[in-house]
Amino acid sequence: MKKRKVAILGATGLVGQRFIQLLENHPYFQISTLAASQNSAGKTYKEAVTWRLNTAMPDSISDMLIEECRPTFHCDYVFSALPSSVAGPIEDMFVNAGYTVFSNAACHRMDANVPLVVPEVNWQHLSLTRYQTTPGVIITNPNCSTVGLVMALKPVADLFGLEEVNVVTMQALSGAGYPGVSSLDIVDNVIPHINGEEQKLTSEPLKILGNYNEHEGAIDFAPFKVYAQCNRVPVVDGHLLSVSVKTKEKVSITALIDAINNFQPLKGFNLPSAPEKPLIYLPQSDAPQPRLHRNLGGGMTVSMGQLVQYSDRSLRFLALVHNTIRGAAGCAILNAEMYEAMNG
Amino acid sequence: MKKRKVAILGATGLVGQRFIQLLENHPYFQISTLAASQNSAGKTYKEAVTWRLNTAMPDSISDMLIEECRPTFHCDYVFSALPSSVAGPIEDMFVNAGYTVFSNAACHRMDANVPLVVPEVNWQHLSLTRYQTTPGVIITNPNCSTVGLVMALKPVADLFGLEEVNVVTMQALSGAGYPGVSSLDIVDNVIPHINGEEQKLTSEPLKILGNYNEHEGAIDFAPFKVYAQCNRVPVVDGHLLSVSVKTKEKVSITALIDAINNFQPLKGFNLPSAPEKPLIYLPQSDAPQPRLHRNLGGGMTVSMGQLVQYSDRSLRFLALVHNTIRGAAGCAILNAEMYEAMNG
Amino acid sequence: MKKRKVAILGATGLVGQRFIQLLENHPYFQISTLAASQNSAGKTYKEAVTWRLNTAMPDSISDMLIEECRPTFHCDYVFSALPSSVAGPIEDMFVNAGYTVFSNAACHRMDANVPLVVPEVNWQHLSLTRYQTTPGVIITNPNCSTVGLVMALKPVADLFGLEEVNVVTMQALSGAGYPGVSSLDIVDNVIPHINGEEQKLTSEPLKILGNYNEHEGAIDFAPFKVYAQCNRVPVVDGHLLSVSVKTKEKVSITALIDAINNFQPLKGFNLPSAPEKPLIYLPQSDAPQPRLHRNLGGGMTVSMGQLVQYSDRSLRFLALVHNTIRGAAGCAILNAEMYEAMNG
């Protein structure tokens, strides 16, 4: 199979770097274009980037010239790693020019006919693109914390139904981009606030865990309630979520652990970025931990731990998601692979 | 006034060091005896201790000889900073020998006729000592996280009544003592578990916020429910609590902020360790923060922030407590000052 | 005595905040003006600043209006905490308008007739101002690392003479200002480079340890050689220096320790900001440590440790300096106190 050509918008940022790292040696996709802001355009990638990953920059990338974010690329798919503050109009420009865009930015996530997808949770929502009337197509992935939350909630929802979710996050520094959080704000400290994050965590899950209404071309939002309080901690990568849930039905912890460990909704699709285990339940009393478990499944597995029944219809657990892999670039790539499997 | 002589059990540990720091220049109390384990007994304090505070060791202390923990001291009060694993029998020995013991250890906190006290919250419980039948007396202060939680909950309880409390903690390293947490477990990491902590956080508040039943010489436990999930974060001092509360009555955020800022239940007593403001509400969207706010009021003020109404009868807030000052040594000293004021 | 009115230029930065903290309750000086960039001018201090110190902002300061940095103030002394990138022309403007400026910025440090002073090391250089021909006067303090280095070198120079100095620094985050170093660059990391720092460390000590040539109104630079390699480490405050020295004369470690502990060159002057011990030798094998020792002497004492004789005429030691107190604001204030004592 000839590889699909893909472009990356916002290629110099932290999420852009993850796209490059994850797409090196990808079996279906090949990076043909790197694009970024006007400051970077015209430079080689290695000149423009402050490379912050601990694997070497791929040789095939370092001398590529960075282009401006204009819809003049020869490519099959566009991955947008742009900051949400500028992503909206640029992504619109590409969609209006007929491109297929997979966006990590927040701008279009809640738009009525835009799928907001984590494939293992709601790949069926990808069909919503049929109702998009633009020349091109746009598909979004959620906020990095939301990805972890909805993946962990999916088996709970399936088994017991969701009534109310209360989540307290301990989020990694890479979630704020680079330079992002000042070191003086976080060494020997926790910052109990992340701008705009609580709003995303309380709204996005209702769409993702909603039902695709095929007849109306719409998502019927799930009716449960989410409360969120977000904290930044001195961790490089990996968002840790402390979640308590009130359910509709009676809780069974053993049934839930079974469901977590057998969670394989994409089994038949053979997608290259889909981890063998999208969820894993770690039985140790002090798991999951960001430094030890964020890279499980190549950063695509969400680790869960400490399932405790609080009452007949309530429980709590911890979930850990690698925020720039599963929570961003990796999720967008998996969306593209799934979209390809459905439409290719 | 002649100063009371006080002894410190467990004087070389982190909490013991805080006792020494806080009692330097205390107007009522003077350290007359330092006691520790057999390993340390017979050495000078400066030989035996690994001093971990960033103020210099008081000159008057450094050459004092450390004694064994036996009830042979000439002193008025005994402060116990012993680890809970060994405190029980030693404290019993002192109480049976007629000493008045203020203990930071967990062993006797939940005993029926032992006061478990944070003066601003339940100083009235100190009267429970009348029902102790031993030659001496024992008074305890709560677990470090519990201290922060009950102080923050007190005005909520008074205004709206408590139905259910859900707390997620982000706790400092000093809470585990020295050497305590391995650096390899916490750099670039969070440990989502603290041994025994959730159990203390879910039980102690019910006693502290209960009513002293004078006729029966007992505490009627408060009937609300606490759920807790505890995390260790890379912070030296200061436990941060993310708390959501279901109340009995309708919530008013402005009334609660007023109550917090006017919270001064010990006003008339003029206790030297009582801070001007036991509680303070910080209006910034990213407060309180451990490194910036843990030392307010000399480490005796609990900082609150981010009060948000979740529904008619629910709200959330953040609270920060300096775990080795207000949450341990400072609370025990304040208990002693209050006991002195009531009985002196 | 009526207090001198002082203005602070760059009052919202980290060093500006230290000036405010250190001048609260100062016996000679009273802050009458806060000045900062145009962005901040016209706002109250509390609106404009991101307060990063762990003591509360003084009440007397929080509502003061910030002024622009123009020479229209009614004050006796001007403290400049401006970043070196903008300080030069602004300081010139004040000096030309007749003000007496004490500057922490790098711009004028190496100017021929500008004193570069750490009072304990070279207060005699303050007389160099007699040769300044401007209406006002300017006096500078060195780079934060240099302050620690020259204080530690002073007794070595006096006893044995300096031939060659090789210093490797481990510097705190606050040295880079706020926001300064990105958290992603420093958590679980060391950055082995600080822009411009090595150049300052290799040149400034030669001026400071030089002789004031009274007849020519000039400083005869000291003839030794300094090599420096600078590193940023994940520490909030406190620069640690690992220093090896080749001396002119035979080394005696015991004589040097005596000289360090008896180093009191300002004894007769009774300056309020002068610490009782400008230098202290810590005998522990693992001292000095930034977190434990940076605040000794209120942050004005330089701690030394691990003196080891390498050969007949070489030795090594460690020195620790609180970079924003002794290494910046505190040194400038001490310069002003000394200048006052000489000219007041």
Added chain:
Amino acid sequence: MKKRKVAILGATGLVGQRFIQLLENHPYFQISTLAASQNSAGKTYKEAVTWRLNTAMPDSISDMLIEECRPTFHCDYVFSALPSSVAGPIEDMFVNAGYTVFSNAACHRMDANVPLVVPEVNWQHLSLTRYQTTPGVIITNPNCSTVGLVMALKPVADLFGLEEVNVVTMQALSGAGYPGVSSLDIVDNVIPHINGEEQKLTSEPLKILGNYNEHEGAIDFAPFKVYAQCNRVPVVDGHLLSVSVKTKEKVSITALIDAINNFQPLKGFNLPSAPEKPLIYLPQSDAPQPRLHRNLGGGMTVSMGQLVQYSDRSLRFLALVHNTIRGAAGCAILNAEMYEAMNG
């Protein structure tokens, strides 16, 4: 080729874990025995270990039973990851029973007929085993910091000759084992001391960079001088060395950079653990950095940076070594591969 069976002594420690990680899928070696202290013997590996690496424990290892460290194994090679405090007699027992031992412990490194080897620097020293008169054989690798130092010094020595080396280290936490350094000692701090480390750094390089005297069966130590000052910094893995060198001959920086980048002394041997580039010179002004560069070459490449000529015959540079891979387990495995190539 049938794989060699290897045993690991001290399999549960941090270095033992690295042996297991690096030997998973090794083409020549297969782990047949895991041994540890009596506390662990009889347990399965997963029961006994506190696994601290961020890759999953190999399935083939987790249920292996841990044996005592007695010479009753059926294996070809023994890797010793024992702590130096207990390694000596145990290793002797194995050597006397005829085993071939590759030891990471300090006990036998300086013994006259024991090779102390980093293959790229002095593989020729392996021949020294001919002069061992025990039934078995022992080969050691240096201290983790020494490995980085001698690899970086090798091209300097070859080009210009060494007169004097002054090294200041900033060492990672994993170098102290687990639990090792207390978190309270290192968060917001540097510890300027590592027990015994300076002694190793000043003696081991003279043996490694010495000449193998084939006729006498001895190593003629190199005659230069090393001075060392060692610091612990809050970094998980990766020792950073700031090194200044006085040379015998005139320095040329460009010649040295060429030599570093072309350093491939093991080229013809095709050893599986030998990295393509044992040394790499990073031209960025702020390199090498522990978090970004410790994993280059799978943790087997030593990164160098910031070569600066100090004078005609002196220079300085920075070097970074992954302390538990290249500086410990990886070096021992490479020694075994080289020994196999010479004797297999």
